[in-house]
Amino acid sequence: MKLNLRIWRQKNAEDGGRMDNYELEDISADASFLEMLDVLNESLIERSEEPVAFDHDCREGICGTCSLVINGVPHGPRRATTTCQLHMREFKDGDTITIEPFRAAAFPVLRDLCVDRGAFDRILQQGGFVSVNTGGAQDANALPIAKVEADTAFDAAACIGCGACVAACPNAAAMLFVAAKVGHLAHLPQGEPEREQRVVSMVHAMDEEGFGSCRNYYECEAACPKEISVDFIAEMNRGYRQSVSKGVSA
Amino acid sequence: MNLDPNIPDGPIQDKWDLHRFQMKLVNPANKRKFRVIIVGSGLAGGSAAATLAELGYDVDCFCYQDSARRAHSIAAQGGINAAKNYQNDGDSVWRLFYDTVKGGDFRSREANVYRLSQVSANIIDQCVAQGVPFAREYGGQLANRSFGGAQVSRTFYARGQTGQQLLLGCYAALNRQIGLGKVRMHTRKEMLDVVVADGNARGIVTRDLVTGKIESHAAHAVVLATGGYANVFFLSTNAMGCNVTATWRAHKRGAGFANPCYTQIHPTCIPVHGDFQSKLTLMSESLRNDGRVWVPSKPGETRGPAEIPDAERDYYLERKYPSFGNLAPRDIASRSAKEACDDGKGVGHGGRGVYLDFRDAIARVGEDAVRERYGNLFDMYERITDENPYKVPMRIYPAPHYTMGGLWVDYNLQSTVPGLHVIGEANFSDHGANRLGASALMQGLADGYFVLPYTIGHYFATQKPGDIDTDHPDFKRVEADVHARLNKLISIGGARTVDHFHRELGRLMWDKCGMARNAAGLEEALVRIPELREEFWSDVRIPGGDTEFNMELEKAGRVADFLEFGETMCRDALTRDESCGGHFREEHQTPDGEAVRDDANFAHAAVWEHNGPDAEPTRHVEPLSYENVELAIRSYK
Numbered sequence: 086m087k088l089n090l091r092i093w094r095q096k097n098a099e100d101g102g103r104m105d106n107y108e109l110e111d112i113s114a115d116a117s118f119l120e121m122l123d124v125l126n127e128s129l130i131e132r133s134e135e136p137v138a139f140d141h142d143c144r145e146g147i148c149g150t151c152s153l154v155i156n157g158v159p160h161g162p163r164r165a166t167t168t169c170q171l172h173m174r175e176f177k178d179g180d181t182i183t184i185e186p187f188r189a190a191a192f193p194v195l196r197d198l199c200v201d202r203g204a205f206d207r208i209l210q211q212g213g214f215v216s217v218n219t220g221g222a223q224d225a226n227a228l229p230i231a232k233v234e235a236d237t238a239f240d241a242a243a244c245i246g247c248g249a250c251v252a253a254c255p256n257a258a259a260m261l262f263v264a265a266k267v268g269h270l271a272h273l274p275q276g277e278p279e280r281e282q283r284v285v286s287m288v289h290a291m292d293e294e295g296f297g298s299c300r301n302y303y304e305c306e307a308a309c310p311k312e313i314s315v316d317f318i319a320e321m322n323r324g325y326r327q328s329v330s331k332g333v334s335a
Numbered sequence: 336m337n338l339d340p341n342i343p344d345g346p347i348q349d350k351w352d353l354h355r356f357q358m359k360l361v362n363p364a365n366k367r368k369f370r371v372i373i374v375g376s377g378l379a380g381g382s383a384a385a386t387l388a389e390l391g392y393d394v395d396c397f398c399y400q401d402s403a404r405r406a407h408s409i410a411a412q413g414g415i416n417a418a419k420n421y422q423n424d425g426d427s428v429w430r431l432f433y434d435t436v437k438g439g440d441f442r443s444r445e446a447n448v449y450r451l452s453q454v455s456a457n458i459i460d461q462c463v464a465q466g467v468p469f470a471r472e473y474g475g476q477l478a479n480r481s482f483g484g485a486q487v488s489r490t491f492y493a494r495g496q497t498g499q500q501l502l503l504g505c506y507a508a509l510n511r512q513i514g515l516g517k518v519r520m521h522t523r524k525e526m527l528d529v530v531v532a533d534g535n536a537r538g539i540v541t542r543d544l545v546t547g548k549i550e551s552h553a554a555h556a557v558v559l560a561t562g563g564y565a566n567v568f569f570l571s572t573n574a575m576g577c578n579v580t581a582t583w584r585a586h587k588r589g590a591g592f593a594n595p596c597y598t599q600i601h602p603t604c605i606p607v608h609g610d611f612q613s614k615l616t617l618m619s620e621s622l623r624n625d626g627r628v629w630v631p632s633k634p635g636e637t638r639g640p641a642e643i644p645d646a647e648r649d650y651y652l653e654r655k656y657p658s659f660g661n662l663a664p665r666d667i668a669s670r671s672a673k674e675a676c677d678d679g680k681g682v683g684h685g686g687r688g689v690y691l692d693f694r695d696a697i698a699r700v701g702e703d704a705v706r707e708r709y710g711n712l713f714d715m716y717e718r719i720t721d722e723n724p725y726k727v728p729m730r731i732y733p734a735p736h737y738t739m740g741g742l743w744v745d746y747n748l749q750s751t752v753p754g755l756h757v758i759g760e761a762n763f764s765d766h767g768a769n770r771l772g773a774s775a776l777m778q779g780l781a782d783g784y785f786v787l788p789y790t791i792g793h794y795f796a797t798q799k800p801g802d803i804d805t806d807h808p809d810f811k812r813v814e815a816d817v818h819a820r821l822n823k824l825i826s827i828g829g830a831r832t833v834d835h836f837h838r839e840l841g842r843l844m845w846d847k848c849g850m851a852r853n854a855a856g857l858e859e860a861l862v863r864i865p866e867l868r869e870e871f872w873s874d875v876r877i878p879g880g881d882t883e884f885n886m887e888l889e890k891a892g893r894v895a896d897f898l899e900f901g902e903t904m905c906r907d908a909l910t911r912d913e914s915c916g917g918h919f920r921e922e923h924q925t926p927d928g929e930a931v932r933d934d935a936n937f938a939h940a941a942v943w944e945h946n947g948p949d950a951e952p953t954r955h956v957e958p959l960s961y962e963n964v965e966l967a968i969r970s971y972k
């Protein structure tokens with residue numbers, strides 16, 4: 086198929102950036118979206134132009150490295166699918182496709198389509214764990230956990246930390262990301278001892294990083310490639326209020 | 336080259352306990368005065384970094400991704416083994432040990448494998464304590480399944496995302512230490528060289544992938560946890576950034592490289608479907624628990640799968656290996672698929688595919704039960720191929736997946752360079768010539784949580800704590816080498832892309848040093864690779880400069896290393912004149928196509944020593960002896 090691409094180009098964090106147009110021909114419908122960009126880059130290099138920088142690694146939808154806002158939608162048009170798993174059969178011959186980075190004040194652009202998502206790591210460093218050292222753990226089956234609870238914890242733990250939720254939110258809020266980690270540990274007995282402190286510290290860290298506030302648009306859930314439910318946000322809000330009312334502070 | 340494996344004395348069951356007792360300890364007050372560099376944040380590196388920080392050491396951890404959580408371990412699907420015997424089906428430390436030595440086709444070191452089996456149970460306990468949401472039964476207990484090459488159910492899993500959940504557990508432990516200021520995490524920093532000063536590993540040189548800045552980092556010990564080199568084949572199931580750079584450059588600074596020809600070709604991957612293909616996707620081996628593998632009995636069959644009656648299907652694994660059937664080990668399952676396709680019975684694009692069929696499983700347990708077990712894998716298959724595997728059988732073909740070879744290490748996980756330790760897939764590991772399913776995650780976490788934190792202390796006890804810096808002239812020399820190499824790459828200004836050369840090399844390696852190898856093909860490759868390397872260094876084009884974010888330059892450095900490494904890999908495959916595990920030499924097979932080992936001449940690890948850019952490397956050996964498992968012909972019939 087033949088495509089017109091409109092792609093965000095930006096040399097580095099200081100550069101203002103602009104949209105550039107490219108035409109591509111002979112793209113197979115079976116190619117993945119990133120393979121289509123590989124083809125574009127090979128042709129740019131052969132013409133002595135600078136290739137488009139975009140983040141990617143596993144290309145299996147699990148590492149959370151790939152990003153891209155495709156025609157206005159983080160990870161593109163197919164539900165529950167990361168950009169690397171999106172295939173060109175979702176598009177039509179002759180389509181114009183607009184490709185931009187995940188935009189948010191807390192995710193500065195590094196180059197072209199690559200952004201800095203380090204804020205996510207820093208939030209998790211403030212409580213996204215169970216404080217247990219290596220060694221000395223009891224036998225794993227000494228702590229039975231009801232299957233439904235374990236499954237709910239898993240639903241939250243499935244987050245790949247890609248940042249689509251932030252990119253989709255009109256306020257660039259990180260609530261779904263934070264709620265997924267809080268929810269994962271809140272549904273397990275291992276997370277119980279630190280539950281109150283965790284939610285308060287992580288919400289505080291999120292605010293410090295400059296993410297916006299949640300107005301219940303639920304765009305995050307719609308964009309999440311792992312379909313993480315906004316119910317976890319409601320749970321987190323409840324947990325946060327209870328903890329703060331008990332006097333827990335960050 | 337000193338290849339003393341330093342195996343402790345005593346009966347195999349007691350070696351590790353005795354060794355832990357005999358090793359020197361570091362005074363707790365001194366631990367923070369020892370700096371450790373860990374390159375890699377996957378299961379091996381992440382677990383080691385967290386644990387060493389918990390013990391009080393001063394840790395720097397590096398990865399090339401933008402977050403430690405994105406290391407390639409995240410992509411493991413199927414599960415992790417442990418000798419827990421929760422299913423009461425006769426498993427034990429001894430059985431896991433035996434299965435692993437046999438599965439590795441008697442080319443691994445017994446003492447290491449036994450230790451791995453011993454600590455396997457602790458891994459599961461540790462992960463559960465961290466909140467890893469393993470699959471559970473309705474009674475709240477942990478669930479298990481059986482996995483390729485094993486007849487007991489010892490595999491723990493978390494839906495089809497076991498690696499992700501284990502890595503998030505270890506990343507959480509790492510985050511805790513980062514938050515406490517005990518680990519300095521360096522993301523988007525690629526290690527480009529090791530600094531060996533006065534005979535000991537003393538640090539690394541890295542490139543900041545955003546700014547291009549070259550930096551030196553000094554420490555009392557360096558740990559490489561940089562994963563495997565399956566991307567030498569260009570197309571593999573590994574992430575795009577997986578590389579041999581870290582281990583290869585350490586090799587060029589003196590670390591012996593063991594068994595580079597041992598590579599694992601995974602039997603169940605989505606087949607290649609076009610020239611634009613950038614990577615191959617694994618379909619978890621757990622699918623073989625319920626899916627049946629078959630090809631049409633008649634070569635050149637044109638009917639669709641639904642129209643082929645059972646009598647005209649060849650369920651070749653069940654036929655050839657009645658006791659293991661579809662669960663035969665990976666090397667065997669892969670080779671059988673290749674054979675079927677070589678015989679003209681392959682299906683799909685280019686006749687390079689076999690069916691993995693769930694029809695019978697769906698009839699037996701229902702579509703919902705199959706969805707519960709494999710739903711996410713089926714969805715992934717459908718997204719990629721646009722075919723619904725609940726209705727038509729999957730098409731699969733083998734693909735490069737894992738590398739058993741790696742830097743040689745002794746029982747203490749130390750390489751031939753003092754102070755340079757290697758863990759996880761990056762070392763030549765405990766898997767011999769073939770790795771069993773669900774054992775890589777186990778080995779990575781065993782090394783990082785339970786082995787290295789002890790054995791590295793033994794090394795520190797021989798070192799002086801305190802100041803260490805990058806002023807040593809050896810740091811300046813290595814930095815200058817790194818700069819020179821980058822400048823050279825940028826200045827070539829040729830006509831071809833990096834991917835062009837990578838694809839060429841990959842095709843050559845797959846044809847000549849892939850699932851089946853022979854002397855003539857390997858000799859051809861040994862002529863062709865240096866030519867290709869020459870072409871690369873005179874005709875590659877890398878746009879942009881070295882002091883900016885430049886992904887082509889990153890790739891070029893990695894491909895340049897694969898172009899050197901590939902040659903050693905072929906050389907190793909050529910000199911290992913036998914078939915064993917994943918290394919199948921066509922000259923050495925039984926009339927019905929089974930691998931024939933040559934224990935008299937090859938019961939050893941081959942360890943390569945680098946002799947400079949223009950000289951041939953030297954092959955050394957570490958003899959392997961089997962005192963607890965009888966050397967036998969590996970049979971899965």
Ligand SMILES: Cc1cc2nc3c(=O)[nH]c(=O)nc-3n(C[C@H](O)[C@H](O)[C@H](O)COP(=O)(O)OP(=O)(O)OC[C@H]3O[C@@H](n4cnc5c(N)ncnc54)[C@H](O)[C@@H]3O)c2cc1C
Pocket residue numbers: 374375376377378379380397398399400403405406407408409410411412413414415497498524525526527560561562563572573574577578580581617736737758759760761772773774775776777779
């Ligand atoms: C698709 C797939 C599925 C798998 N499924 C299973 C399974 O079900 N069970 C199982 O047991 N095994 C499985 N494996 C194998 C297993 O996942 C790997 O062997 C294991 O995770 C490797 O872990 P590691 O920590 O050694 O390396 P990795 O996880 O690969 O980590 C390497 C780290 O090193 C860093 N690094 C590499 N080079 C450099 C450099 N030059 N500079 C700086 N940093 C660098 C990377 O950034 C990364 O952090 C699977 C593998 C694949 C490909």
Ligand code: FES
Pocket residue numbers: 140141142143144145146147148149150151167168169170
């Ligand atoms: S590249 Fe890993 S999720 Fe897309």
